Amino acid sequence: MPRILILCTGNSARSQMAEGLLKSYDPRLEVLSAGTEPAAQVNPNAVRVMEEIGIDIRDARPKSVELFLGEAFHYVITVCGNAEASCPVFRGAVRRRLHFPFDDPAAASGSDEQVIEAFRRVRDQIGVRFRDFYLAHVRASTPRLRPARQTDIEAARRLLADCALGAEGLESQFPDGFAVVDSGGELVGVAGVEIYGEDGLLRSVAVAPEHRGTGQGALLVRDRLEWAVRHRLRAVYLLTTTAAEFFTRMAFWPVERDDVPEGVRASEEYSRACPASATVMSLPL
Numbered sequence: 001m002p003r004i005l006i007l008c009t010g011n012s013a014r015s016q017m018a019e020g021l022l023k024s025y026d027p028r029l030e031v032l033s034a035g036t037e038p039a040a041q042v043n044p045n046a047v048r049v050m051e052e053i054g055i056d057i058r059d060a061r062p063k064s065v066e067l068f069l070g071e072a073f074h075y076v077i078t079v080c081g082n083a084e085a086s087c088p089v090f091r092g093a094v095r096r097r098l099h100f101p102f103d104d105p106a107a108a109s110g111s112d113e114q115v116i117e118a119f120r121r122v123r124d125q126i127g128v129r130f131r132d133f134y135l136a137h138v139r140a141s142t143p144r145l146r147p148a149r150q151t152d153i154e155a156a157r158r159l160l161a162d163c164a165l166g167a168e169g170l171e172s173q174f175p176d177g178f179a180v181v182d183s184g185g186e187l188v189g190v191a192g193v194e195i196y197g198e199d200g201l202l203r204s205v206a207v208a209p210e211h212r213g214t215g216q217g218a219l220l221v222r223d224r225l226e227w228a229v230r231h232r233l234r235a236v237y238l239l240t241t242t243a244a245e246f247f248t249r250m251a252f253w254p255v256e257r258d259d260v261p262e263g264v265r266a267s268e269e270y271s272r273a274c275p276a277s278a279t280v281m282s283l284p285l
Ligand SMILES: CC(C)(COP(=O)(O)OP(=O)(O)OC[C@H]1O[C@@H](n2cnc3c(N)ncnc32)[C@H](O)[C@@H]1OP(=O)(O)O)[C@@H](O)C(=O)NCCC(=O)NCCS
Pocket: 163, 165, 203, 204, 205, 206, 207, 208, 211, 212, 213, 214, 215, 216, 217, 218, 219, 239, 240, 241, 242, 243, 244, 245, 246, 249
């Protein structure tokens, strides 16, 4: 999940509303906001207009951008108006900088109702702009698991090669029983269960190095086991030279090669791809 920092001057209205709105699209997002000259408190009008749309920012506090200079962000987004001289420049590590200008509603003058209207208008402008940002940048690149398609096979082969895994016989049952993780159109994870009689062979479990350690491997394995249960398989077997500990966490158990059913043993993956030193594991379903 990307880390996002939203900046304005006081961190009391625009950046706080943007933070609340962005989090409302996906609570798993790590969104922070800060200002170059943090105000004493969040503007009560910002709290009020956010409450009107069901987003509670009462506990938010203005923070100094200095707090985050040592941290890395995927996106830093400035939300001050184009005319403001003090629009902050973030000096920390950033993959992408974006500037979405909004007028400062706190600068609005007139009756209380006119001022509140100015806050509502800016809130809604921020909502539209950040929703577009979320759809185009965040959701599109969030890894998603889906059934494999025939057209995924070459990308799956490349991923397996990158992960130092063989792709022998991959085409024999692909895409049936295979799932992939898609990240913005790029294939970053794969796993498949091949069927041999009443048993399954879990093979080609791989996650691109830059996506490891984020739960994609476990997700793929769980998803393939559910698939195997739906197909009423008796047990699932696998061979691994590098990840026995990972599969132990997924409830697989080492078995003797003699205990592996004939059909699984005759498969191309089992007989050709895996060296004799590989650990054979199984999970009864
Ligand atoms: C094995 C692999 C698929 C794991 O994918 P991943 O997305 O990094 O795994 P997850 O993030 O879902 O990890 C789940 C848990 O297993 C642990 N884990 C991951 N890889 C591990 C490994 N190789 N050995 C031991 N534990 C491992 C993680 O630390 C995590 O533990 P946690 O829940 O306590 O944090 C990935 O490392 C990979 O592609 N390796 C190269 C190819 C390979 O060896 N495939 C298996 C042979 S078929």
